[in-house]
Amino acid sequence: MNHIKRNNNMMKFDNLKLQATSICLIMMVSLASSAKRDVGVLLEVKRRQLKGYDNELDDWLDSARNAPCSWTGISCQEGTNEVVSIDLSSFNLYGEFPADFCRISTLRNLNLSNNSLFGTLNSSAFSLCSHLVSLNISLNYFVGFLPELQTTLINLTSLDVSYNNFTGEFPSSFGYSLPEIQLLHLEGNLFNGSIPGFFSNLTTLTHLIFCFNDLFPSQLPSDIGRLTKLESLDARSTNLIGPIPNSIGGLVSIKLLDFSSNNLSGKVPGTIGNLKNAENIQLFSNGLSGELPDTFRNLTLLTWFDASENNLSGRIPESLASLDLLSFNLNDNSLEGAIPEVVASNPNLHEFKVFNNKLTGSIPFDLGLNSELVHFDVSMNNLEGxxxxxxCYKKQLQVLIIFGNKISGNFPEVYGECSTLSRVRMQDNEMLGKIPDAFWSISGIEHLEMSNNHLQGSIPPSIVDAELLKQLLISGNDFSGALPDVICNLRMMAIVDISRNRFSGQLPSCIGNLKKLLKFDGQENELHGEIPKQIGSMSELTELNLSHNQLSGNIPRVLGSMPVLTYLDLSRNSLSGRVPVELLKLNLNKFNVSDNKLEGEIPSGFDKSVYWSSFNGNPGLCSSGIRGLSSCTKAKPASFYMVAVLSVLAVILLGSLIWLFIKARAFRNKMRRSWKITSFHQGRFNEHDLLSALIEENLIGKGGSGLVYRVRFKNGQTVAAKRLFGVHKKPESEESFSSEVETLGKIRHGNIVKLLFSCIGDDFRVLVYEYIENGSLGDVLHGEKGGVLLDWPTRFSIAVGAAQGLAYLHHDCVPSIIHRDVKSNNILLDEDYRPKVADFGLARILEKDLEDDPIMSRVAGSYGYIAPEYAYTMKVTEKSDVYSFGVLLLELISGKRPNDSSFGENKDIVKFVTESTASYSDRASDYEPKINGYSNFDQLVDPRIDPSPYDYAEIKKVLDLAVSCTSALPADRPSMRRVVELLKEKTRPVSFRK
Structure with a gap:
């Protein structure tokens, strides 16, 4: 019996093993079938819907081991090999939304962000993806309405559609079809509806971001406080109006609360004190009024608070001043009274900024004693004492800004021990006494500005230790003594302004060592001796002002060899000798040698009316062409023999002209035979017709690289032909030139002028482009077509199109192309005023051929558009183009040339705008300066625009971007791709004139 039972048990065990094996086989077959099905779906989507990817998806092969889990961008569930995640972000994809990905039923996460996908979305696409947990389609080019949801997406916790071109209302179905949503990103689109009340229904939200949308002016939902789980609420630049609701106190989990750059009004509610988890509260750039509530005491985690640029009044609440803040910012309000002493007791205060208010009294005596202050700015108030x-007690202070007050007394000796300082601006105060020697020698200081005080003493030799010093601005004081020779060792120096002091002695002969110096202003001092000849080696110097001194000797001829000098003022000295003819080589905007002891004939190139007043007060000077000066001795009448000689020369000249005509015709025939034509677009072009049309009557423009002619072929086609300057073909460079031109010829972009074909001959090169009927933006704004009214929407569309063209050159061309001469004359406008970037890439093509040409060895841009770093690096990068584009934006806003005289003497448009926002350059959010601080904004906007209120707000935002693009440091400028994104996220849809 036992034997029979044992056999039965063995049979049962074998049956169980058989069943288990069968189940495993079934599961393996099922998994294999599932994987095969997923492979088929993915390959079909790749074949039909994914375009533009580089080589990232080359490993999507059904023959690959462990496909599709081993493929790029695909993640599978461990153990089951089910596809759960697809991440194709930043793969350079284009095409419509690949909804078929969602046919993979196990898919939970789909990320298609930062591509070039386009088109509209429909409800069926969302329904097909109902099983997703997260969906990210941000940073693409989707348009139209965001569709209503026909299916409840019960699993979706994260939805990111930011930075597209969606418009219309936020879908109302979001209020009930997203029961588990936690992260909702809607920012950076073109939504123009109202702020929906259903936001308050999404009680599972932890992050609600809908900033940078031009919504219809509307209020926050009155019951917004229902979102008790919300940690981030970002509603910047969304046209919020009305008061902040009292229910805001219900956001007990909030860490980031940002309502900045809106039109909120009324008082800040006292319930803000209930936000016990808040770390960052931003309320700047609104119309909030009244006093700040004294309810901040419970906000023990708050480290950043900014309520600047409002209409707040009253004192700073003691409950706010006593918090452990990193940044305390109440700039540009109507705060009055004194800074409360309680501020000084804050142990973790890193940044203290209250600039542009009406604060009075003195700065708390113990401020800094208990705080590790890093950034201190109280500029533009009425502080005294x-x-x-x-x-600097804690030895952490880096930025000290106190300008525009009535601060008096001696400069504290103890500041000489503040070795961490890098930026000091204390101009326009009433400080007196001597600056301690140790302060001059702080090794890390880069910007030292002490102008317009009552300071005394001399610059000590110890300044040589300030090896990073770039700007020394100490004008309008009572400094004296000679400039120490060691100042020549400060090789980083870019700007020196010692004007309106009592400096004496001679200029150091070693001054030529300051190779990066851009500006030297030494006017109204007691300098004497000769101007050092070594100054001519300062190849980056653009401005030299030595007027109102006691300088003697001759004007050095080497000044004429300074390549970028545009401002030269040597007036009111005792200079003697002749005016050097070499100065005619300079491209001077300001020139003045009046009230000296100069003599002799003025070089004929200075007989233009703009220079007439530049020579007054020099009795020994004479000129036949300058009004107000005596004529030089006239030459005696020509003798009979001279007439005979001239007649013989005339005969020789006539014969030479006939000979040259014959040679030129032969040369032209030879050139016709030797030309090589490379065509990049369909069409028949005749080189004979092209050559015969390159005559003066067809000349339509002259650029830095050549002459431009309008050529009409016999087939009726009109083109623009550019004949390049100074090109001498060399065998070793022809192949390189052809390769470069071929690269340009392959460019296809709606905002870039098409290169149709090129002609290369012996010593002759012509590039032929499509002809753009409306000419250049410069012509429309400033030239003969200045009567054409460009309203703001058209100007904005031009800005966006030009930005897209430059972004394509920088980021989508391989290799990337730097334009190097971005300006309004190189932005052409078609019949619909759609912009097309012209003259791109020429500088790079020409540079190798022009290395030996002293005139054309550098193609670096046009005056007024050139980035400041070019002056000291002689290198042009993508960020140089960004700077020039920023100038172009300012030009579109103002309708004025970059160097218009209305900006003031020695100012261009960038300097004009920068000085208008000087006190804003030191705020924590340097990347986005605030427009209410532009004191000359109305003066800057072109009156021909006649902006609507919407236009007016948009212009302000574009001006913010222009300021960012023209930052002095290239690293602070955005890329052109980011510029396009910022234009899109802040402004209206692009639409061109019809």
Whole structure:
């Protein structure tokens, strides 16, 4: 019996093994079948719907081991090999939304962000993807309405559609079809509806971001406080109006609350004190009024608070001043009264900024004693009394900005021990006494500005230790003594302004060592001796002002060899000798040698009316063409023999002209035979017709690289032909030139002028482009077509199109192309005023051929558009183009040339705008300066625009972007791709004139 039972048990065990094996086989077959099905779906989507990817998806092969889990961008569930995630972000894809990905039923996460996908989305696409947990389609080019949801997406916790071109209302179905949503990103689109009340229904939200949308002016939902799980609420630049609702206190989990750059009004509610988890509260650039509530005491985690640019009044609440803040910012309000002493007791205060208010009294005596202050800015108030001794007590202070007050007393000796300082601006105060020697020698200081005080003493030799010093601005004081020779060792120096002091002695002969110096202003001092000849080696110097001194000797001829000098003022000295003819080589915007002891004939090139007043007060000068000066001795009448000689020369000249005509005709025939034509677009072009049309009557423009002619072929086609300057073909360079031109010829972009064909001959090169009927933006704004009214929407569309063209050159061309001469004359406008970037890439093509040409060896841009770093690096990068584009934006806003005289003497448009926002350059959010600070904004906007209120707000935002693009440091400028994104996220849809 036992034997029978044992056999039965063995049979049962074998049956169980058989069943288990069968189940495993079934599961393996099922998994294999599932994987095969997923492979088929993915390959079909790749074949039909994914375009433009580089080589990232080359490993999507059904023959690959462990496909599709081993493929790029695909993640599978461990153990089951089910596809759960597809991440194709930043793969350079284009095409419509690949909804068929969602046919993979196990898919939970789909990320298609930062591509070039386009088109509209429909409800069926969302329904097909109902099983997703997260969907990210941000940073693409989708348009139209965001569709209503026909299916409840019960699994979706994260939806990111930011930075597209969606418009219309936020879909109302979002209020009930997203029961588990936690992260909702809607920012950077073109939504123009109202702020929906259903936001308050999404009680599972932890992050609600809908900033940078031009919504219809509307209020926050009154019950917004229902979102008790919300940690981030970002509603910047969304046209919020009305008061902040009292229910805001219900956001008990909030960490980031940003309502900046809106039109909120009324008081800040006292319930803000309930946000006990808040770390960052941004309320700047609104119309909030009244006093700040004294309810901040419970906000113990708050480190950043900014309520600048409102209409707040009253004192700073003591409950706010006593928090452990990193940044305390109440700039540009109507705060009055004194800074409360309680501020000084804050142990973790890193940044203290209250600039542009009406604060009075003195700075708290112990401020800095208990705080590791890093950034201190109280500029543009009515503060008085001494500068506190303890601001740098913790030896952390880097930025000290106190300009525009009535601060008096001696400069504290203890600041000489503040070795961490890098930026000091204390101009326009009433400080006096001597600056301690140790302060001059702080090794890390880069910007030192002490102008317009009552400071005394001399610049000590110890300044040589300030090896990073770039700007020394100490004008309008009572400094004296000679400039120490060691100042020549400060090789980083870019700007020196010692004007309106009592400096004496001679200029150091070693001054030529300051190779990066851009500006030297030494006017109204007591300098004497000769101007050092070594100054001619300062190849980056653009401005030299030595007027109102006691300088003697001759004007050095080497000044004429300074390549970028545009401002030269040597007036009111004792200079003697002749005016050097070499100065005619300079491209001077300002020139003045009046009230000296100069003599002799003025070089004939200075007989233009703009220079007439430049020579007054020099009795020994004479000129036949300058009004107000005596004529030089006239030459005696020509003798009979001279007439005979001239007649013989005339005969020789006539014969030479006939000979040259014959040679030129032969040369032209030879050139016709030797030309090589490379065509990049369909069409028949005749080189004979092209050559015969390159005559003066067809000349329509002259650029830095050549002459441009309008050529009409016999087939009726009109083109623009550019004949390049100074090109001498060399065998070793022809192949390189042809390769470069071929690269340009392959470019296809709606905002870039088409290169149709090129002609290369012996010593002759012509590039032929499509002809753009409306000419250049410069012509329309400033030239003969200045009567054409460009309204703001058209100007904005031009800005976006030009930005897209440059972004294509920088980021989508391989190799990338730097334009190097971005300006309004190189932005052409078609019949619909759609912009097309012209003259791109020429600088790079020409540079190798022009290395030996002293005139054309550098193609670096046009005056007024050139980035400042070019002056000291002689290198042009993509960020140089960004700077020039920023100038172009300012030109579109103002309708004025970059160097228009209305900006003031020695100012261009960038300097004009920068000075208008000087006190804003030091705020924590440097990347986005605030427009309400532009004191000359109305003066800057072109009156021909006649902007609507919407236009007016949009212009302000574009001006913010222009300021960012023209930042002095290239690293602070956005890329052109980011510029396009910022234009899209802040402004209207692009639409061209019809």
């Amino acid at each position: 001494p500068l506190p001794q303890k601001l």
